[in-house]
Amino acid sequence: MTYRDIKRAYKSSPIALDPEDAGGKGTFDRHHKNYLEIAKLVIGLSSASIGAIALLMQDAAKNSRPPLPHLDWPLVWFAMAIVDGVLFVGLMSWRYEVYCHQPKSYTPMWYATMVALGFSLLVMLAGGYAIFAGLLLHS
Numbered sequence: 001m002t003y004r005d006i007k008r009a010y011k012s013s014p015i016a017l018d019p020e021d022a023g024g025k026g027t028f029d030r031h032h033k034n035y036l037e038i039a040k041l042v043i044g045l046s047s048a049s050i051g052a053i054a055l056l057m058q059d060a061a062k063n064s065r066p067p068l069p070h071l072d073w074p075l076v077w078f079a080m081a082i083v084d085g086v087l088f089v090g091l092m093s094w095r096y097e098v099y100c101h102q103p104k105s106y107t108p109m110w111y112a113t114m115v116a117l118g119f120s121l122l123v124m125l126a127g128g129y130a131i132f133a134g135l136l137l138h139s
């Protein structure tokens with residue numbers, strides 16, 4: 001779903017972040033916790049992966065073996081997943097806090113931004129692992 005699709009679907013009206021405001025039951029707090037837990041998991045996996053690659057490079061240097069070529073690419077993807085995850089967590093929490101005080105402030109642009117950050121967070125993690133696996137299989 002692109003920003004244009006979201007803009008077309010919602011026109012210029014604000015988006016209900018909280019299901020109660022959209023006519024449903026419950027609050028966004030439950031979803032907010034789930035999103036934060038997923039982001040924390042992805043940030044943790046990315047950090048651990050960077051550490052594992054660093055240990056792999058250190059082991060290769062200690063044993064006088066050449067390190068895997070192009071090992072910097074998965075590091076870039078994992079680092080971008082961390083940056084994206086921190087942005088996602090920070091913006092999600094901030095936008096929810098603003099929304100609690102000004103319900104009409106959650107516009108289609110903010111909705112599109114949050115969807116894009118959340119999706120790219122998962123893509124960066126998966127891309128890092130795909131590149132790393134490809135490098136391991138080709139060496």
